[in-house]
Amino acid sequence: MRARLLAAAAGIAALLGTTPLAAAPDNFDQAERGRYLVILGDCAACHMNPNGSNTGSQGFVGGRRIETPFGEIATPNITPDRETGIGTWSADDFYRAMHEGIRPNGARLYPAFPYTYFTRMPRGDTDAIFAYLNTLDPVRNPVDRNTLPFPFNIRASMLAWNALFFEPGEFRPDPNRSPEWNRGAYIVEGPGHCGACHTPKNLLGGDRASQRLGGGPLQGWYATNLTTEERTGIGSWSVEEIAEYLKNGRNARSAASGPMAEVVEYSTALMTDADLRAIAVYLKEPPAQAPAPAARTALVATDERMRQGEALYVDRCMACHTRSGEGVPRMFPRLAGSQVVQQEGNETVLRVVLQGVRAAYSPHAPTSPAMPAFGWRLDDEQTAAVTTYIRNAWGNAAPAVTAGEAARMRERLRDRP
Template identity: 60%
Template structure:
């Protein structure tokens, strides 16, 4: 989520994400469908789908962007409703399984470069709203190579072990003793925002070290800083307003976004509502440092 001039991190891939059948352009949708489409559009912003699924110079959401991982590059999927190279023939259940369970259409495991371990915290209704939004897009014919990882990382069956170690399926459960704003912030940070994908240190297998939640990590030459309340390296000196302003504009009185985080601000956090940026800031300020 937060990266400064001294720290940045690649936007994490939303690979193999939303899938749908293209039915009509947005102008012919019913009022009820339009509401779902608009909800899905906003959830796709929270999830920063376009950041990973749009290649430099390519058409929006048509995939092909190479996503760096410690194990090799992965080409992002075409998530337009093209029936041959996109996701135009997937069912609702297949779509949900990919986004919330990490299971592809063929039944094979997906790689956590598509952060299903975070997206599982969205509800079925959330992910089907994203599907409805993607369903409203113009189909784009653009194929990609799904096999870019070297052996043995190309063996998808190994994800069974990874999932047993690091994946817990289930939608977000609000903390009843916390405010609605705090819960909204935690949901975004842990769910669609998948902040831990960059800001939580990883094991050798690429899983998140939950005991070092959001305490900063290094990824592909960029450093994603500690975004807890740690007084040495974290956000202890940042106010709620500082965080919200940073998410809106990419800078505040102490820091400015650079590199991949500048893209995240441009495509995602700057387009969030003021209420959601405030909720994220409120949640992050509640986290204790090391």
């Protein structure tokens, strides 16, 4: 009852635009609010059972290995099991972990756990998540927590890292912006931790703050530029197109694959339409001083790589993506004008061509066709040529791909598919 009253009070405050909770389904009780926040935070994508099951407690038993530039790190069990989970934690302990990245015993957590974003959550939100996690059945599942190689296995080193790259602090709404914008800002910068993948990292794995959401390589993919830049960012996408992509895993321009397909499946496809719109509204707002995009010139059509690539494209790709590169909306993504194809880094295009790709699963959209793998039909030089071609045909412009880069991606996919 008390929880309901508090939730109702939060609802009224939200209507007045005084808290970032606006638009959350706040007429439910605390644990139900926590259940939704867990969706916003995509917790299951990392903490679920590595065998792929994620219903109920299975979404939180841990054991999945997260790839970082420093090695792999296994996620812990966050069900309320007293021995192997967080069953003995208090709400204070939980807030401290989410807000500061510190465990009850004082040990530092690694930022593979995105506490650098979760710190933006107000106490009421972490309490709600904690209440929800405590409604789950406790599951015994001990996880080896110390898999990082030396020297990264020294948790105390996070003290220095935090001093350099971490600014704890709850989200502060901007009173000059609409409640919708603030809600979007809260989700993107807080629980949604979009920058954890979309902001490029420095050599120590810290966010390059000056290139917020500018895109960067990630686990053998390239997380796209999410700024309003026209060629590689989402400046030409409408609010509706962004929301549709997040809800269905695709829109008329693009399809989510790899790590973004997981974000869609476990998080954005399950968000409310109002929240998806709020995210889109926030992303469409250019930051105050956006760096000017570097001018790009396409390779000329007579370039040998372009000629070889075009012949391969006509032979292998055109049947689906069409001669003009426009594709078939929501079936075969367009490559002409595509953001994914023109990113600074070529990881995603190389991976997709070598390995093929399957669409994101969303309960709102029928499954779309998959793309077959070409790794066994194209050698490194041909792979480089056809990807160079799609990056520079039809008005596209992006750095050429080399055979060496194709070979490296092939090797990486052999080790870690």
